[in-house]
Amino acid sequence: MKRKKWNFTPLQIAAHLGSLIPLAFILWDIATGNFGVDPIRDFTLRTGKTALVLLLLSLACTPVNTLFKFKQVLKLRRPLGLYSFFYASIHFAIFIGVDYYFDFTLIQSALLEKRYAIVGLTTGLILLALAVTSTIGWQRRLKKNWKKLHKLTYLAGILAVVHYIWLVKQGVLDPWYFAAILLLLLTLRIPAIRKAITTKRART
Amino acid sequence: MEKPGEHTKTVFGPRFTSSISKEEFVTLILEKAHTQKQKSQSKACWLKVIPKVRNTKSTQSKTGHKGKIMKIKSVPVKSSEITPKETYLSRRDFLKQMGIVTAGAALLAACGAPADDMPASPVDPNLPTAEAAPAPPDELTDHEAVINYNNYYEFTTDKERVATLAEDFISSPWTVEVSGMVNNPKTYGVEDLLANFTQEERIYRMRCVEAWSMVIPWNGFTLASLLKEVEPTSDAKYVRFETLADPDQMPGLKNGLYPWPYQEGLRLDEAYNDLTLLATGLYGEALPGQNGAPIRLVVPWKYGFKSIKSIVKIELTDEQPATMWETIAPNEYGFYANVNPGVDHPRWSQASERRIGELKRRPTLMFNGYAEEVAHLYEGMDLTKSY
Numbered sequence: 001m002k003r004k005k006w007n008f009t010p011l012q013i014a015a016h017l018g019s020l021i022p023l024a025f026i027l028w029d030i031a032t033g034n035f036g037v038d039p040i041r042d043f044t045l046r047t048g049k050t051a052l053v054l055l056l057l058s059l060a061c062t063p064v065n066t067l068f069k070f071k072q073v074l075k076l077r078r079p080l081g082l083y084s085f086f087y088a089s090i091h092f093a094i095f096i097g098v099d100y101y102f103d104f105t106l107i108q109s110a111l112l113e114k115r116y117a118i119v120g121l122t123t124g125l126i127l128l129a130l131a132v133t134s135t136i137g138w139q140r141r142l143k144k145n146w147k148k149l150h151k152l153t154y155l156a157g158i159l160a161v162v163h164y165i166w167l168v169k170q171g172v173l174d175p176w177y178f179a180a181i182l183l184l185l186l187t188l189r190i191p192a193i194r195k196a197i198t199t200k201r202a203r204t
Numbered sequence: 205m206e207k208p209g210e211h212t213k214t215v216f217g218p219r220f221t222s223s224i225s226k227e228e229f230v231t232l233i234l235e236k237a238h239t240q241k242q243k244s245q246s247k248a249c250w251l252k253v254i255p256k257v258r259n260t261k262s263t264q265s266k267t268g269h270k271g272k273i274m275k276i277k278s279v280p281v282k283s284s285e286i287t288p289k290e291t292y293l294s295r296r297d298f299l300k301q302m303g304i305v306t307a308g309a310a311l312l313a314a315c316g317a318p319a320d321d322m323p324a325s326p327v328d329p330n331l332p333t334a335e336a337a338p339a340p341p342d343e344l345t346d347h348e349a350v351i352n353y354n355n356y357y358e359f360t361t362d363k364e365r366v367a368t369l370a371e372d373f374i375s376s377p378w379t380v381e382v383s384g385m386v387n388n389p390k391t392y393g394v395e396d397l398l399a400n401f402t403q404e405e406r407i408y409r410m411r412c413v414e415a416w417s418m419v420i421p422w423n424g425f426t427l428a429s430l431l432k433e434v435e436p437t438s439d440a441k442y443v444r445f446e447t448l449a450d451p452d453q454m455p456g457l458k459n460g461l462y463p464w465p466y467q468e469g470l471r472l473d474e475a476y477n478d479l480t481l482l483a484t485g486l487y488g489e490a491l492p493g494q495n496g497a498p499i500r501l502v503v504p505w506k507y508g509f510k511s512i513k514s515i516v517k518i519e520l521t522d523e524q525p526a527t528m529w530e531t532i533a534p535n536e537y538g539f540y541a542n543v544n545p546g547v548d549h550p551r552w553s554q555a556s557e558r559r560i561g562e563l564k565r566r567p568t569l570m571f572n573g574y575a576e577e578v579a580h581l582y583e584g585m586d587l588t589k590s591y
Contacts, residue, residue: 036353036364037348037349037352037353037363037364037560038353038416038558038560040558040563041416041558098563099558099565100565101563101564101565103556103565106553106555106556106565109553109555110552110553113548113553114548114551114552114553115551116551116552166551167551167552169361169414170461170532170533170536171357171361171459171461171462171532172361173361173459174361
């Protein structure tokens with residue numbers, strides 16, 4: 001794949017703009033002082049949720065192509081994944097710097113002893129590895145292994161949802177909606193199902 | 205250690221009675237300050253309301269706070285530390301207007317002074333080490349925050365939407381049925397409860413199990429005073445409480461994952477403790493729907509979910525009541541649910557908390573800072589097991 005000159009499809013532009021809108025809202029709310037009763041929790045949740053949504057959208061590209069033969073979306077996987085990493089980084093930075101105020105004794109006990117935090121941190125590290133190796137240079141360097149490495153996106157998606165589920169109290173349903181969507185997306189990737197869809201589409 | 209109820213009259217009684225006029229109130233304050241000064245040895249007063257924990261110098265263990273011995277003392281709350289918001293004309297504002305803040309401060313100092321000489325609480329290996337630094341001062345949480353940030357799952361699990369959904373909550377007429385192992389079972393109208401029991405104001409910390417906290421001025425009366433009237437029989441060992449479950453008014457009841465109605469319970473001695481309040485108002489006004497109108501429990505040394513809202517039933521029993529959160533997840537929420545920085549929730553740390561309105565986290569205090577009043581209730585108990 002050779003790098004072409006700047007040539008964005010409208011879909012790509014929409015993806016970039018769409019990914020930046022949550023950030024714009026956050027900055028706007030900070031600038032205008034429009035936060036809830038617990039702003040730290042508010043912004044932590046918002047950045048975390050945005051990261052999760054973008055990660056799921058990135059994971060949705062391939063199934064969308066399988067279902068609708070819409071190749072353009074495949075180009076969105078990288079930017080959506082990178083934006084997801086971007087929001088996850090802010091999410092983590094708020095946690096360390098604002099919520100825990102760099103109090104490393106507390107951070108250590110909160111981050112390394114609690115399963116939701118361990119899972120969240122793992123997700124972040126996976127996203128970091130994927131972001132670093134997302135360039136064409138790394139793609140060339142890693143050759144076949146690149147694809148293998150980037151299959152970790154599935155794992156990141158699963159861990160991100162688990163992170164959310166373990167954070168909330170029992171009976172709080174929000175993370176389960178994400179879990180349902182993720183499950184659907186992963187189901188569509190099962191080779192047998194994928195094949196069935198492609199053959200059915202070829203016939204009609 | 206004082207017995208529960210002992211200081212009700214002397215400390216909370218007149219000064220916290222809302223029915224007296226402001227002039228009377230000031231006179232009482234001044235008298236009190238005078239006598240307290242003279243006595244120079246007194247029972248704690250304001251520090252009973254917002255006591256704080258100060259521990260001996262200790263190095264913090266790496267893993268947290270377990271296994272260390274803490275010396276618990278109360279320290280007086282300085283007058284500057286209780287700073288009500290402008291929206292709320294409090295005693296203190298009133299005192300300021302009257303120019304007698306100094307007298308008030310003297311009173312507080314007089315009350316607090318002997319505390320330093322008090323013996324440390326019984327040494328209990330369950331008690332964790334608090335942070336080395338003294339706890340930062342407590343300020344009242346903004347009224348708007350108190351009434352717009354609520355955990356009330358009968359309405360919704362979204363804290364910031366409860367207020368809207370509870371806007372039209374009908375809390376009148378309302379009855380509370382007191383039954384079970386009592387000599388005088390009775391169904392009270394809320395108006396009876398307001399009229400028959402001395403209404404006081406109590407400023408308490410509220411610590412949620414989700415690791416955030418507030419400081420709220422409640423209005424209400426002690427559960428003990430109600431219990432005295434209904435007379436629990438000698439068999440009664442626990443008090444069980446039940447929240448209204450009205451699907452017409454409470455959309456959250458559709459969530460079938462919870463065993464409605466919400467239930468809570470206290471051991472009888474906890475129920476009799478003078479801190480245990482049946483609140484009917486906050487910030488001097490009737491309880492809003494989202495805060496548990498028209499009557500709720502407030503148990504300040506326990507996690508917030510123990511402070512059951514919109515009570516319709518109070519039952520005396522000899523069996524430990526099944527509480528809602530314990531029923532759902534017994535490994536995460538115990539019957540006692542005492543605030544304890546050394547016993548983490550299995551999924552998150554309880555060592556620190558965020559006070560709503562503040563940026564920096566605070567260390568969580570043992571029994572939410574009320575150790576002096578309640579630690580004796582749990583002597584000999586393994587608080588890591590009875591969490």
